[in-house]
Structures are given as C-alpha cells and as structure tokens.
Amino acid sequence: MVGNANPVSGPFFNHSAPEPTGVVGVLAPQSSSLLGLVSVIAPVIVTGNVVVAVSSYARPLPAVTFAEVLATSDVPGGVVNLLTGDAAVLGPWLAAHMDVNAIDLAGVAGSPELATEPGGRRGRQPQAGTTRAGCRAGLDRRARALADDRVRGDEDGVAxxxxxxxxxxxxxxxxxxxxxxxxxxxxxxxxxxxxxxxxxxxxxxxxxxxxxxxxxxxxxxxxx
CATH class of the missing domain: 1.10.287 (Helix Hairpins)
Structure with a gap:
C-alpha cells in the first residue's frame, strides 16, 4: 500500500511505489447521503486521484452542501467533482468516457440489474475496477429498465x-x-x-x- 524495497539477488535495488490511477468515477451508495458519499470519495483522493462522484439520487442535498464546503476549503479545485442525478443515467457516460481511468460501482453493487460479470455470466456482483465494457453493459440495462418503468407509468396515467x-x-x-x-x-x-x-x-x-x-x-x- 505504501511502497517497499524488495529483496533481489543481484547488485541492484528494486523498489515498489504506488502511483495514482488518474480520474476515477464513483457511484456513491444510494441508501446513504453524506456518510456513503464521503466513504467512497476519501479513498480515491488520499491516493492522489481525481474523483467524479455521482451522489445518491434520493438524497442529493447533503452532496450539494458538501460540494460547497469543498469549494471553500483547501482541497485543490477539480480534485473532487460531484454530480447529482440517477446513477442509471450518468453511469454509462462515466463508463464510456475515455478520460475516466477507473470506475467504482460500490453504490450500485447490490442492484440485480448490474449483477453480471464483464464476460456476460451472471451470479457475481460488480466490483471496483470492473472493465469498462462490463460496467457500461450493466448500467445500460438498468437505464433501459428505468425507462421502461417510466413508459409503463405513462401508460397507466401515473407518470x-x-x-x-x-x-x-x-x-x-x-x-x-x-x-x-x-x-x-x-x-x-x-x-x-x-x-x-x-x-x-x-x-x-x-x-x-x-x-x-x-x-x-x-x-x-x-x-x-
């Protein structure tokens, strides 16, 4: 985690040191507001990365206040970027964006629509670091399911x-x-x-x- 000097059998040194990943997309837990958001943002920024986080869809106000606090704090501008909205809509854009180097699906790991491995096999929940194609496939399915629910609501007269x-x-x-x-x-x-x-x-x-x-x-x- 913090680097090390590795033993080698030769007249040279070997060191391992962690390097930042870059831009990390994060889908915050949907059942929590501030605590869930901070718990997924903190590990990303303390390791030297830039985070683009999608807050809880049902509880966005703490995230907005948190963004205002960060804007007036000593955190450099652009390190923490907060988005409010539905993870099913914003997730595919993060997964497909070429400037996003990694994506953390902690916030939607319990969603049955996302319980698919990158190879297409069911039975395992998505993990942080899942490949871009697998992330987008699962999030696209959830977005389509949400759109279908809205269409059914319109048909029933209860949009x-x-x-x-x-x-x-x-x-x-x-x-x-x-x-x-x-x-x-x-x-x-x-x-x-x-x-x-x-x-x-x-x-x-x-x-x-x-x-x-x-x-x-x-x-x-x-x-x-």
Missing part, C-alpha cells in the same frame, strides 16, 4: 414526474392553508370567539403531519 409535481402542489396547498388558519385565528377570529380561534389552531396543528404523509406517499424507496 413519476407528474405524480411528484402533484404531491408537491398538495404539500404547498396544505401548508398554506395551515398558515392562513393560524393568522386568521389569532388576528381576526379571537376578537369575536376565543374557543373558535383555539379550534382553528388545533386544525392547523394537524395539517403539517398530514401534508408530510401525503407528500411522501408513493415516493421511490419511501423517500420524499
């Missing part, structure tokens, strides 16, 4: 994008109603009836958890 937009509108409408009830209760209604103002406040207190439940219902993996 993911439209459903997400509807849930967001529902959340905003309910929270707006909550705010209006509180303002009216303690600025207008209390002047005429305090019990009615208290009742409106109770209703307003129930609205936020209901709004959260409705906004998260049907989201991927239980995440909003």
């Amino acid at each position: 993911p994008d439209r459903d997400l937009s509807h849930r967001r509108r529902t959340y905003v409408w309910l929270m707006g109603t909550c705010l209006v009830l509180i303002v009216l209760a303690w600025n207008v209604v209390r002047l005429f009836s305090v019990p009615l103002a208290v009742g409106m406040s109770v209703v307003a207190a129930v609205i936020p958890p209901v709004a959260v439940i409705l906004a998260n219902r049907g989201s991927r993996g239980g995440d909003g």
